Amino acid sequence: MYSYSDFDADFVANRNRQFRAQVARRIDGSLTEDEFKPLRLMNGLYLQLHAYMLRVAIPYGTLNSAQMRQLAYIAERWDKGYGHFTTRQNIQYNWPLLSDVPDMLDALAEVEMHAIQTSGNTIRNVTADHFAGAAADEIADPRPVAELLRQWSTDHPEFQFLPRKFKIAVTGSPNDRAVTAAHDLALRIVERDGEIGYAVLIGGGLGRTPMIGKIVNDFVSQEDLLPYVEAVVSVWNLLGRRDNKYKARIKITVHEHGLEEIRALVDQRFEETKAAFNGADLALFETIKPQFAAPDFAKRTVSDFERAYDADPVFRSWADTNLAEHRAEGYAIAQISIKAHGQTPGDATAEQMRVMADIAAEFGHDELRISHEQNVILPHVHKSDLPEIHARLKAHGLATANIGMISDIIACPGMDYCALATARSIPVAEKIATRFDELKIEKDIGDLKIKISGCINACGHHHVGNIGILGLDRAGVETYQITLGGDHTENAALGQRTGPGFGYDEIVPAVERLVEAYLEEREDASETFLETYRRVGMPPFKAALYERDPARVAAE
Amino acid sequence: MSRAFTPKVITANALIEGDVIYLDARDNWTRELSRAELLTDEAHAQLRLVEASQRHAEAVGVYLADVKAGDTGPEPTHFREDFRRTGPSNYFHGKQAER
Ligand code: HEM
Ligand code: SF4
Numbered sequence: 001m002y003s004y005s006d007f008d009a010d011f012v013a014n015r016n017r018q019f020r021a022q023v024a025r026r027i028d029g030s031l032t033e034d035e036f037k038p039l040r041l042m043n044g045l046y047l048q049l050h051a052y053m054l055r056v057a058i059p060y061g062t063l064n065s066a067q068m069r070q071l072a073y074i075a076e077r078w079d080k081g082y083g084h085f086t087t088r089q090n091i092q093y094n095w096p097l098l099s100d101v102p103d104m105l106d107a108l109a110e111v112e113m114h115a116i117q118t119s120g121n122t123i124r125n126v127t128a129d130h131f132a133g134a135a136a137d138e139i140a141d142p143r144p145v146a147e148l149l150r151q152w153s154t155d156h157p158e159f160q161f162l163p164r165k166f167k168i169a170v171t172g173s174p175n176d177r178a179v180t181a182a183h184d185l186a187l188r189i190v191e192r193d194g195e196i197g198y199a200v201l202i203g204g205g206l207g208r209t210p211m212i213g214k215i216v217n218d219f220v221s222q223e224d225l226l227p228y229v230e231a232v233v234s235v236w237n238l239l240g241r242r243d244n245k246y247k248a249r250i251k252i253t254v255h256e257h258g259l260e261e262i263r264a265l266v267d268q269r270f271e272e273t274k275a276a277f278n279g280a281d282l283a284l285f286e287t288i289k290p291q292f293a294a295p296d297f298a299k300r301t302v303s304d305f306e307r308a309y310d311a312d313p314v315f316r317s318w319a320d321t322n323l324a325e326h327r328a329e330g331y332a333i334a335q336i337s338i339k340a341h342g343q344t345p346g347d348a349t350a351e352q353m354r355v356m357a358d359i360a361a362e363f364g365h366d367e368l369r370i371s372h373e374q375n376v377i378l379p380h381v382h383k384s385d386l387p388e389i390h391a392r393l394k395a396h397g398l399a400t401a402n403i404g405m406i407s408d409i410i411a412c413p414g415m416d417y418c419a420l421a422t423a424r425s426i427p428v429a430e431k432i433a434t435r436f437d438e439l440k441i442e443k444d445i446g447d448l449k450i451k452i453s454g455c456i457n458a459c460g461h462h463h464v465g466n467i468g469i470l471g472l473d474r475a476g477v478e479t480y481q482i483t484l485g486g487d488h489t490e491n492a493a494l495g496q497r498t499g500p501g502f503g504y505d506e507i508v509p510a511v512e513r514l515v516e517a518y519l520e521e522r523e524d525a526s527e528t529f530l531e532t533y534r535r536v537g538m539p540p541f542k543a544a545l546y547e548r549d550p551a552r553v554a555a556e
Numbered sequence: 557m558s559r560a561f562t563p564k565v566i567t568a569n570a571l572i573e574g575d576v577i578y579l580d581a582r583d584n585w586t587r588e589l590s591r592a593e594l595l596t597d598e599a600h601a602q603l604r605l606v607e608a609s610q611r612h613a614e615a616v617g618v619y620l621a622d623v624k625a626g627d628t629g630p631e632p633t634h635f636r637e638d639f640r641r642t643g644p645s646n647y648f649h650g651k652q653a654e655r
Contacts, residue, residue: 027572029613047616049640050650051574080649095649098572344646415636416644424639426646476634 001064002147002291004112012109019043020102044115045101048417054093055118060128060146061089061370065357068368070111072353078104085346087372087410089127090118094417121162123153127169129177130371134333134379136325139189140196142172144289152226159233163240164248181213181492182206184250197221203254206458211251212492214259226281227273235265295365297328300384308387315390318401334378337400341437342430345411346374355396359389373410406448407433410461414454421454423471423478428452431508448529464488466530468495480507484541485533498545510545517544562622564601565592565630566608568615576640579608589641590629
């Protein structure tokens with residue numbers, strides 16, 4: 001795992017000292033909120049509905065056990081004993097006191113973590129495939145380049161006041177688990193004639209004007225990468241619409257100018273940036289790479305795994321849904337669901353964090369990952385240890401076997417926390433999960449992604465949910481609009497609206513009717529919800545939503 | 557003819573705790589909506605807003621929120637203000653736990 005250099009450590013310590021002084025000046029009244037707000041946002045501190053919120057970056061979603069334990073400590077010492085893992089591989093604390101935040105940041109720095117550039121019009125936390133370095137289908141580990149980008153973008157003097165936020169994601173596998181097409185800039189590692197390079201996508205984003213990213217360059221070599229990315233950001237930095245924040249993201253710039261014009265401008269700018277880079281970036285990359293070297297994988301028999309798999313149906317069910325294929329023989333990637341039915345998606349208690357940290361230290365080569373789907377991953381575990389791991393997880397409410405299923409919902413904080421929200425999203429997720437758990441048909445339904453946002457900003461990725469739910473305020477009433485057919489994978493697609501929205505009490509039955517329609521329409525159990533939708537289209541789902549609605553039928 | 561004025565309260569978040577506060581008639585910040593000063597006159601409400609907005613070492617994001625008069629004091633008219641005076645619905649945290 002990457003370990004801070006002296007430079008990194010000094011930089012973070014300095015920033016924390018500065019911010020401590022800024023907080024003190026805010027509290028003694030010498031800074032107004034207008035003066036302080038941009039400073040706190042640069043350090044990840046928001047003000048939400050009921051309290052401040054501190055957003056901590058988990059670069060490319062990677063944590064070691066000491067870091068996870070520190071996150072648990074912070075949750076207990078300064079918050080309400082839990083943390084919320086988000087779709088951008090951050091953790092959010094919902095209840096800090098302003099006066100405690102400097103201490104929290106110092107505690108984070110002790111384990112090489114911080115909250116810098118988790119907010120504001122900067123290049124945000126760089127996200128990556130949560131199976132990085134472990135997945136069987138991977139071309140190369142995306143984390144070294146994510147770390148390179150992090151170092152390049154952190155405090156980059158030209159990019160501290162961008163037109164708007166700028167989000168980067170990296171995948172090293174053709175199976176895109178990082179929703180790269182929904183990012184301002186995305187890198188997909190590709191191989192051409194034996195050389196590793198990057199396909200670069202730009203202009204993706206969700207929010208009020210969702211767009212799928214477009215390939216601006218299908219192969220950028222390692223040595224051209226940083227100058228190329230810098231050229232993209234700098235072209236946008238000049239063209240981006242600072243006059244209108246709703247038009248400021250690069251997706252709008254690409255849309256307004258056209259991909260061809262942007263590509264030409266980037267190529268032109270690249271001539272300059274390329275000349276300015278002296279190769280130090282390549283040397284740096286070479287020092288970063290070995291820090292992500294794979295652990296020494298053990299060669300052991302998997303008979304303990306097989307025995308438990310045959311004997312214990314609960315373990316088998318968990319193994320079937322929560323394990324993914326590892327590149328090393330005898331190993332698995334274990335996904336820990338932070339989506340127990342009826343619980344807040346993405347929330348883990350301090351105790352649960354410690355349990356996961358202990359398991360990672362004992363069995364998992366000391367590595368943990370946070371996925372954009374708000375779950376925790378043990379990327380490297382030997383199969384023979386899985387029965388023991390599963391037993392420990394189960395004892396702490398962490399063995400829910402629902403990865404990729406209808407209750408594995410992404411939900412943004414919505415109006416329970418977020419000041420921008422127009423409706424709640426967490427309780428909708430809780431109720432959908434509880435309902436389908438009662439019906440006992442989750443396994444039968446199979447792969448189905450529900451994603452919920454509490455306003456058009458789309459932090460809950462609803463546009464790319466197979467079923468997307470968007471909470472709105474319609475004349476003072478919480479109303480939920482449904483979209484169908486969204487896809488967050490390498491075949492990224494935006495969902496289509498079904499029609500009028502549903503009230504808070506109607507949304508769960510509406511989802512149930514959609515699922516019933518799917519079960520009736522599918523050719524067989526192997527056809528997923530998304531595949532069925534693509535084959536039969538909107539009509540049967542629309543009919544299920546609007547013609548079979550008991551309330552609407554009764555009203556006629 | 558001018559439209560009828562919807563009654564208001566002054567609300568904000570506290571500087572240190574970040575929690576929801578309301579201005580009462582004696583110029584103190586209170587944590588409870590029911591104790592807030594009910595502002596029924598538009599000109600008076602605007603004046604109170606200007607005064608409260610200057611207290612930037614105590615409060616953040618001061619604004620006027622719509623309310624209606626209830627038996628025990630001002631009541632929210634919109635669900636957002638109802639959540640603000642209560643706390644989140646997924647945990648028993650925030651104001652509901654402090655009463
Ligand atoms: C204080 C809470 C939050 C605020 C104020 C906030 C604000 C916003 C805004 C304004 C946008 C729209 C940006 C645009 O279209 O230009 C946005 C998008 C987004 N946010 Fe948040 N957000 C919050 C919480 C979260 C959380 C908890 C997550 C992760 C679970 C998240 C992840 C995202 C994502 C993935 C997008 C859409 C992708 C994109 O940027 O286009 N946000 N957020
Ligand atoms: S989608 Fe809206 S409600 Fe949800 S976290 Fe983002 S800004 Fe808040």
